[in-house]
Amino acid sequence: MKLEIGNFYVKEIVFGEKLSFQNGVLSIQKDEALKFIKEDDRITEAELYIAKPGDKIRMCPVKEAIEPRIRPDGRAVFPGYTGDLAPAGEGVVHALKNCSVLVVGRHWGGFQDGVIDMSGEGQKYTYFGQLNNIVLVADTNEDFEKHEQQKKNDALRRAGHKLAEYIAQCVKELKPEETEVYELGGMIKRDPAIEKLPSVVYVMQPQSQMEAMGYNDLMYGWDTNHMVPTVMHPNEILDGALVSGSFMPVSSKWATYDFQNCPSIKALYREHGKTINFLGVIMSNLNVALEQKERSALYVAQIASSLGADGAVVAEEGYGNPDADFVGCIVALENAGVKTIGVTNECTGRDGKSQPLVTMDSKCDAIVSTGNVSEMIELPPMETVLGELEALARDGLSGGWANDELLGPSVREDGSIIMENNSMFCGDQIIGWSPKTMKEF
Amino acid sequence: MKKAVLYINQFFGQIGGEEKADYAPEIREGKVGPGAAYSGAGLDAEITHTIICGDNYMGSNTEKAVSEILSMLADKQFDIFIAGPAFQAGRYGVACGTICKAVAEKYKVPVITSMNVENPGVEMFKQDMYILKGGNISSKMREDVAAVTKLANKILNGEEIGCADEEGYFGRGIRRQVWRKDGKPAYERMVDMLVKKLNGEPFETELPIPEPDRVPIAPALKDLSKARIAMMTTGGIVPVDNPDRIQSASATRWGRYDISDMDKLEGGVFKTIHAGFDPAAANADPNRIMPIDAMKTLLKEGVYGSLHPYFYSTVGTGTTQAEAKRMADEIIPYLQEDNVDAVIMIST
Numbered sequence: 001m002k003l004e005i006g007n008f009y010v011k012e013i014v015f016g017e018k019l020s021f022q023n024g025v026l027s028i029q030k031d032e033a034l035k036f037i038k039e040d041d042r043i044t045e046a047e048l049y050i051a052k053p054g055d056k057i058r059m060c061p062v063k064e065a066i067e068p069r070i071r072p073d074g075r076a077v078f079p080g081y082t083g084d085l086a087p088a089g090e091g092v093v094h095a096l097k098n099c100s101v102l103v104v105g106r107h108w109g110g111f112q113d114g115v116i117d118m119s120g121e122g123q124k125y126t127y128f129g130q131l132n133n134i135v136l137v138a139d140t141n142e143d144f145e146k147h148e149q150q151k152k153n154d155a156l157r158r159a160g161h162k163l164a165e166y167i168a169q170c171v172k173e174l175k176p177e178e179t180e181v182y183e184l185g186g187m188i189k190r191d192p193a194i195e196k197l198p199s200v201v202y203v204m205q206p207q208s209q210m211e212a213m214g215y216n217d218l219m220y221g222w223d224t225n226h227m228v229p230t231v232m233h234p235n236e237i238l239d240g241a242l243v244s245g246s247f248m249p250v251s252s253k254w255a256t257y258d259f260q261n262c263p264s265i266k267a268l269y270r271e272h273g274k275t276i277n278f279l280g281v282i283m284s285n286l287n288v289a290l291e292q293k294e295r296s297a298l299y300v301a302q303i304a305s306s307l308g309a310d311g312a313v314v315a316e317e318g319y320g321n322p323d324a325d326f327v328g329c330i331v332a333l334e335n336a337g338v339k340t341i342g343v344t345n346e347c348t349g350r351d352g353k354s355q356p357l358v359t360m361d362s363k364c365d366a367i368v369s370t371g372n373v374s375e376m377i378e379l380p381p382m383e384t385v386l387g388e389l390e391a392l393a394r395d396g397l398s399g400g401w402a403n404d405e406l407l408g409p410s411v412r413e414d415g416s417i418i419m420e421n422n423s424m425f426c427g428d429q430i431i432g433w434s435p436k437t438m439k440e441f
Numbered sequence: 442m443k444k445a446v447l448y449i450n451q452f453f454g455q456i457g458g459e460e461k462a463d464y465a466p467e468i469r470e471g472k473v474g475p476g477a478a479y480s481g482a483g484l485d486a487e488i489t490h491t492i493i494c495g496d497n498y499m500g501s502n503t504e505k506a507v508s509e510i511l512s513m514l515a516d517k518q519f520d521i522f523i524a525g526p527a528f529q530a531g532r533y534g535v536a537c538g539t540i541c542k543a544v545a546e547k548y549k550v551p552v553i554t555s556m557n558v559e560n561p562g563v564e565m566f567k568q569d570m571y572i573l574k575g576g577n578i579s580s581k582m583r584e585d586v587a588a589v590t591k592l593a594n595k596i597l598n599g600e601e602i603g604c605a606d607e608e609g610y611f612g613r614g615i616r617r618q619v620w621r622k623d624g625k626p627a628y629e630r631m632v633d634m635l636v637k638k639l640n641g642e643p644f645e646t647e648l649p650i651p652e653p654d655r656v657p658i659a660p661a662l663k664d665l666s667k668a669r670i671a672m673m674t675t676g677g678i679v680p681v682d683n684p685d686r687i688q689s690a691s692a693t694r695w696g697r698y699d700i701s702d703m704d705k706l707e708g709g710v711f712k713t714i715h716a717g718f719d720p721a722a723a724n725a726d727p728n729r730i731m732p733i734d735a736m737k738t739l740l741k742e743g744v745y746g747s748l749h750p751y752f753y754s755t756v757g758t759g760t761t762q763a764e765a766k767r768m769a770d771e772i773i774p775y776l777q778e779d780n781v782d783a784v785i786m787i788s789t
Contacts (some may be wrong), residue, residue: 053757058530124620124676148512154602182600188610198639198640200639263626263628264627264628266627266628267589267629267632269634271632271636275632275636276636276639310639311635311638311639313631339638339639341631341634341635343627346616346618346648347613348617352616353568356616359646362651362652362653364648364650365646365650366634366635366644366646367630367646367647367648367650368627368634369648371618372617372618375617375618398476413582416611428628429626429627432624432626432628432631433627434627435620435621435624435625436618437622437627437630437647438618438619438647438648439604439619440605440613440614440615440616441602441604441605441609441612441613441615441617
C-alpha cells in the first residue's frame with residue numbers, strides 16, 4: 001500500500017474574498033464557509049476565528065481537532081464518515097500543514113472537552129498551541145444532551161470534519177510543496193535484509209468504552225465498540241480511516257488530527273529497514289467489562305504471534321479503567337514471547353503519591369510515560385476567550401470543578417483558571433508527541 | 442543571613458561513643474562538629490544552634506526526647522533544620538528522621554538530612570522529607586555535607602527543587618510530570634526503548650514497577666483439631682492505654698497481649714487506635730476485629746487444637762512494606778518458640 005501526502009505549509013490564515021491558498025497564506029471566505037457549516041440544520045449558531053501561536057486566546061470547551069485535507073480523486077477524506085466508504089491509505093491526499101480546524105462549543109461543554117491556550121504559560125500544555133488554527137465556535141439544537149456531562153457532540157464534530165475537508169478544497173488542484181510517501185508491502189516475502197530485522201507491530205487501543213453509540217472513535221464510520229482487534233495497514237490510520245470520538249477525559253484523548261499525523265507510526269516507518277521490520281498495526285480497543293478486556297488482549301497476542309512479531313508497542317487512548325486493558329494487553333503479549341513497550345500517561349493524584357496506573361504488572365518493564373492527568377495548573381486571565389470559559393467549572397469537564405473547599409472554583413471572576421491537566425486538550429500526547437515525562441520527587 | 446539549626450548525635454557532638462549513647466538532648470549556641478563542614482561547604486544560612494542527643498536516648502525515650510528538643514526550639518528563629526549526615530548508622534539515621542519529621546510538623550520549616558541507602562531510617566522517613574543519598578562511613582562527611590548544602594541552599598533561596606535523580610535525594614513517592622530539557626518526544630523515546638529491548642540491551646523504563654514481593658501460600662494444615670493457632674491483626678486493637686504506643690498510622694511498633702484468661706475482649710478494656718476507619722463498632726466490641734470470643738468458643742467445641750496465649754496487633758494504614766516485614770521478623774520467633782502451626786491474620 002502506498003500513500004502520498006502532498007503537503008502545503010500554512011504560514012498565515014486570513015479571512016478574504018475567496019477560499020484560496022497562495023504563498024503559504026490560507027484565505028477563507030468566512031460567509032461561505034459558515035453557510036456551508038449551517039447546511040446541517042442542527043447548527044443554530046456558528047462563527048469562525050483564527051488562532052495562531054502567540055495570540056492572547058484561550059479556547060474552551062474544545063471538542064475536536066482535524067487537519068484540513070482533500071483527495072484529488074474525489075474520495076471522502078474520512079471514508080464512511082464525511083462521505084461514502086472507500087479504501088483509505090492508498091493514493092494521493094493533500095494536506096494543509098501546521099494547521100488544524102478546532103471545534104469549540106459556543107456554550108456547553110462536557111466531561112470529554114478541553115482547554116487550549118495560544119500563548120503564555122498555558123501554551124505548552126497542548127500540541128495545538130503551536131499550530132495555526134481555524135476555530136469553529138458553534139452551538140447546536142441537540143438539547144437532549146445540553147446538560148449531560150457526557151456529550152456526543154455529533155453535530156459539532158461532524159461540522160469540524162466537513163469544514164476541514166471544505167477548506168482543503170483550495171489545494172485540491174495545486175502542486176504540493178513536498179510529498180511524504182508511506183509505502184509498506186505485504187508482511188511476508190519482504191526483502192531478506194529487512195526480514196532479518198526484528199519485526200514489530202504497533203498496537204493501538206482507541207477509545208471505545210461507551211456501550212451507547214455515538215461517543216466512541218470510529219473506524220471507517222464503524223463504532224470501535226463493535227469490533228474485536230484486527231490488523232490494519234499503518235497508512236489507513238494516517239489517512240482518515242479513524243475519526244476521534246467524544247468520550248474520555250481529554251488530556252488522554254487522541255484527536256482526529258492525532259490519528260492523521262500519528263508520530264509513533266511515522267517513527268516506526270523511519271526505523272523500518274534500519275533497525276526493525278515494521279509489520280503494521282493491530283487495531284485493538286478499550287472496554288469496560290473484564291471479559292471484554294481479556295478477549296481483546298487474547299486477540300492481540302494471538303494476532304501478534306500469528307504474524308510472527310518479535311516486538312510490539314502498545315498505546316492506550318485513556319487512563320484509569322483503560323489501564324487494565326493496557327496492562328492486560330502488554331502482559332498477554334509478553335506471555336506470548338513478544339517483547340513489548342507501552343506508551344501511556346499516569347494519574348498520581350493531587351499529592352502525586354497515588355499508584356500511577358490503576359493496575360500494574362512487573363511484566364510492563366518498558367514504559368514511555370507522557371504526562372500526569374492530575375497535575376494542578378493555574379493560569380492567569382487571557383485577553384480573548386473563544387467559547388465559554390465557565391464551561392470548565394460548570395459542565396463537568398474532567399479537570400475542572402464548580403467549587404472546591406480549598407481551591408475555590410476552577411474559573412475565577414477575573415478569568416484566571418485553576419484546573420487539572422486532565423482537561424488540557426489532548427495534552428498528554430500519548431499518540432507520541434509528548435515532550436513530557438514523569439519523574440519521582 | 443538566614444538561620445539554621447543542626448541536629449547531631451553524641452558521637453559527632455564530641456560527647457563520646459557508645460558509652461555516651463544515653464546522653465540527654467542539649468542545645469548549644471553556634472556550630473559543633475559537622476557544623477563547620479556545612480559552613481565550609483557554603484551553606485547560605487548561619488548555624489545558630491546545634492542540638493546534640495544520644496542515639497539510645499532518642500531510640501528508647503523517643504517521645505520524651507522529641508518533646509524536649511521541640512521545647513528547646515520554641516523560642517528560636519530558624520529557616521531550615523538540618524540533621525546528620527547519618528551515614529549507615531542505623532540508630533542515628535532513625536533519630537535524624539524522627540526529629541526532622543517532628544520539627545517539620547511543629548514548626549513548619551523545611552528539614553533535610555542525609556543517610557546511606559542501607560540505613561533503616563531511609564525506608565522509614567524518605568516519604569516525609571528530603572534525605573540525600575549519603576555515604577556509608579563518616580569519611581564521606583565532606584561529600585555528604587556538600588550534597589545536603591547544595592539542596593539546602595536551593596530550599597533557602599526558594600529555587601525550584603528538581604526530581605530525586607537530579608538532586609540526589611531518595612524519592613519521596615511523589616510522581617510529577619516534567620518537560621524534558623532536551624524536548625525529546627515520546628515517539629523517539631519509544632523507538633529507542635523498543636530497539637534496545639529487542640536487541641537485549643539495557644534500557645530504562647520511565648515508569649518503574651516494583652517486582653511484587655509475593656509470599657507463597659503455606660500448605661494447608663493436616664489436622665486442624667490438633668493445630669495451635671495464633672491471632673494477629675493490622676486493625677490496631679490494643680489495651681485502652683495503648684501500652685506499646687503503637688502509632689495510629691504509618692506504624693513502626695507492634696504489641697502482643699495476653700488473652701489466656703479471657704473468653705472475649707471487653708469494650709472499655711480494649712479499643713482500636715487505627716486512624717483509617719470509623720472506630721465506633723470496634724470500640725464497642727473489639728471482637729469485631731479480633732474475634733477472641735469466636736476463637737474461644739471454637740476451642741471449646743474442639744474445632745482446633747489450642748490457642749497461642751497472645752494476640753499480636755499493629756496498624757496497617759500507611760505502614761510501609763519494609764516496616765511490616767521488620768515487625769513480622771520480630772514477631773515470628775515468639776510463634777516458633779510456642780510451636781504455633783497457623784496464624785489467622787485479620788485485616789481491616
